[in-house]
Amino acid sequence: xxxxxxxxxxxxxxxxxxxxxxxxxxxxxxxxxxxxxxxxxxxxxxxxxxxxxxxxxxxxxxxxxxxxxxxxxxxxxxxxxxxxxxxxxxxxxxxxxxxxxx
Amino acid sequence: xxxxxxxxxxxxxxxxxxxxxxxxxxxxxxxxxxxxxxxxxxxxxxxxxxxxxxxxxxxxxxxxxxxxxxxxxxxxxxxxxxxxxxxxxxxxxxxxxxxxxxxxxxxxxxxxxxxxxxxxxxxxxxxxxxxxxxxxxxxxxxxxxxxxxxxxxxxxxxxxxxxxxxxxxxxxxxxxxxxxxxxxxxxxxxxxxxxxxxxxxxxxxxxxxxxxxxxxxxxxxxxxxxxxxxxxxxxxxxxxxxxxxxxxxxxxxxxxxxxxxxxxxxxxxxxxxxxxxxxxxxxxxxxxxxxxxxxxxxxxxxxxxxxxxxxxxxxxxxxxxxxxxxxxxxxxxxxxxxxxxxxxxxxxxxxxxxxxxxxxxxxxxxxxxxxxxxxxxxxxxxxxxxxxxxxxxxxxxxxxxxxxxxxxxxxxxxxxxxxxxxxxxxxxxxxxxxxxxxxxxxxxxxxxxxxxxxxxxxxxxx
Numbered sequence: 278x279x280x281x282x283x284x285x286x287x288x289x290x291x292x293x294x295x296x297x298x299x300x301x302x303x304x305x306x307x308x309x310x311x312x313x314x315x316x317x318x319x320x321x322x323x324x325x326x327x328x329x330x331x332x333x334x335x336x337x338x339x340x341x342x343x344x345x346x347x348x349x350x351x352x353x354x355x356x357x358x359x360x361x362x363x364x365x366x367x368x369x370x371x372x373x374x375x376x377x378x379x
Numbered sequence: 380x381x382x383x384x385x386x387x388x389x390x391x392x393x394x395x396x397x398x399x400x401x402x403x404x405x406x407x408x409x410x411x412x413x414x415x416x417x418x419x420x421x422x423x424x425x426x427x428x429x430x431x432x433x434x435x436x437x438x439x440x441x442x443x444x445x446x447x448x449x450x451x452x453x454x455x456x457x458x459x460x461x462x463x464x465x466x467x468x469x470x471x472x473x474x475x476x477x478x479x480x481x482x483x484x485x486x487x488x489x490x491x492x493x494x495x496x497x498x499x500x501x502x503x504x505x506x507x508x509x510x511x512x513x514x515x516x517x518x519x520x521x522x523x524x525x526x527x528x529x530x531x532x533x534x535x536x537x538x539x540x541x542x543x544x545x546x547x548x549x550x551x552x553x554x555x556x557x558x559x560x561x562x563x564x565x566x567x568x569x570x571x572x573x574x575x576x577x578x579x580x581x582x583x584x585x586x587x588x589x590x591x592x593x594x595x596x597x598x599x600x601x602x603x604x605x606x607x608x609x610x611x612x613x614x615x616x617x618x619x620x621x622x623x624x625x626x627x628x629x630x631x632x633x634x635x636x637x638x639x640x641x642x643x644x645x646x647x648x649x650x651x652x653x654x655x656x657x658x659x660x661x662x663x664x665x666x667x668x669x670x671x672x673x674x675x676x677x678x679x680x681x682x683x684x685x686x687x688x689x690x691x692x693x694x695x696x697x698x699x700x701x702x703x704x705x706x707x708x709x710x711x712x713x714x715x716x717x718x719x720x721x722x723x724x725x726x727x728x729x730x731x732x733x734x735x736x737x738x739x740x741x742x743x744x745x746x747x748x749x750x751x752x753x754x755x756x757x758x759x760x761x762x763x764x765x766x767x768x769x770x771x772x773x774x775x776x777x778x779x780x781x782x783x784x785x786x787x788x789x790x791x792x793x794x795x796x797x798x799x800x801x802x803x804x805x806x807x808x809x810x811x812x813x814x815x816x817x818x819x820x821x822x823x824x825x826x827x828x829x830x831x832x833x834x835x836x837x838x839x840x841x
Binding site for chain 1 (some may be wrong): 395396398399400402403404405408409411412413415416419422423426427430432434435437438441442444445446448449450452453454456457458460462465468469472473475476478479480482483485486487489496497498590593594597600601603604605607608609610611612613614615616617618619620621622623624625626627628629630633634637722723727728729730732733736737742747
C-alpha cells in the first residue's frame, strides 16, 4: 500500500493521465457497429505497436559494445515494426474493400 | 527531453485518439487508420532523430536495418495474407508486440541497481511478465486458429491451476521487488513463468471464443506498452498503450455480447462444459432430407425471394467468390437476393462483411440480423452455407441449451431452407441443430465451394 501511495505522490501527473486516458479509450470505442469489429481490432493492434518507441530508446541508450542489449533491442525493433507496419497495412486493405462500393 | 520531440509525441498521441475514434464509423474508418499510422510514423521518427543522446553512427545503422527488415516483413505479410486468415494474422502481430515489450524489459533489467526506484523496478518486471504472457498466449491462439493446434486441451482443474499460477507470478514479482534480488536467474524465471501462463491461459479456450481472447490479449499488449511508457516517462507510449488497453477491453465486451457470452464464461470455459453435458443428453431428432445441386437450383430459380446465410464454413472453403457468382446469376434471373449477416458470422465478429466485400458483393445486399429477421416470413428459399449455431432454433425454444438466449437468424420462418454443410457434425457449440430435421429443410452435403460451384453450373444450364 505504501508503495502505491509513494508511486502516486511521485507520479501524480502520470496517474492523472492513466486514469483520464482509460476513460478516453472507453468513450472512443463505445457503440461500434459489429461490421467494424474486425478492422477496429486490427487497427488497435497496430496502435499497440507503439511499444516500438521503447525498443528504439533501448537501442539508442545501449553502448556499441553491449552486444546482448543491442541484439535484444534489435529483435524488439524488428518485431515492433512488423506489428506497426503490418497492422496498419492490413487494416487499410480491409477498409479498402469496404470502400469500393457505396 | 527537447521541446520539439515533446510536441511530436503530443501530436502523435492526438492522432491516436482521433484515429481510433474515426475507426469506429464506417465512412471515416479508412482515414482514421491513416491518421493513426501517420502519427505512429512521426513518433518513431522523433524517437530516432530527436532523442538527446550521443549515439554512435553504428547504432543508427542498426536501428535503420531493424526498421527496414521488420517493415518489409510486415508489409509483405499484410499484402499477401488471405482475408479468411485475418484472425490468425491479428493474433500473430499482437504476439510480436508483446514479445517486443518483454525484450525491452529484459534489457532494462540489466540497468537496474540498488539505487533504482521501486516503481521503476516493478515497471520493468510487469513489462516482462505481461509481454511474455501476451506473446505465448497469442502464439497459441494463432496455432489454434490456423488449425495446427486442433484439440481443446483441458487439464483437470485448469481454472484453479491457472488462477494459482497468475497469483504466483504476482507474488513472485512483489518478492523480487522487495528483496531487490536482481539476478538474471530471477528474471528468467519470471519470463518463463509468464510464457507458461500465456500457454495455460489460452490452451483450454475453444476455437469459437478465440476472437474474444485475441481482443483481450491485444488489450494486454496495450497495457504492456503503457507500462513501458511509464518506465521511459514517455507520453506517447503511455497514452497510446492505455488507449489500446481500455478500448480493447470495451471491444472484448462488445464481442462477448454479440456472441451471447460473458467474459468470465469465455475465460473460465463454462461453455465447453455445458456443451459436453448437452451432448450426452442428445436424443434422436427425426430424419433429415437430402437434396442435390440440381433440385436446389430449380428451387432457387423459381423463387421470388432468396436469402443467403453465410457462415464459418463458407470462410473455410474460401467460397466467398462463388457465392457472389451465384447471387449475380440469381439476380439476372429476376430473383431477389440478400445476405443475412449474423454479428459473429465468419471467424470473428464482422469478418463476414470483410470477406464478402473482398469478393465485390454489393454492400446494400448485406443485411444485419435485426433488419433481416422480419423478412424471413416472405422468403421462398433460404440458403444456409456453412452456418450452424447462428441458425439453431434451440436458442429460442430450448432453455437447457447452452446457446439459449443467443440472438439468431430466424431462418425457420422461410418456406424452404437449403442447408449446405460438409457433414452432420455439430457446430462450435457442439450441440445438435433441430433445424436440420425440420420438414422444410433439405440438406445439401459437400464442401461449400464445390457445392456452390455445382449450383452455379446447374443454374447456368436453366
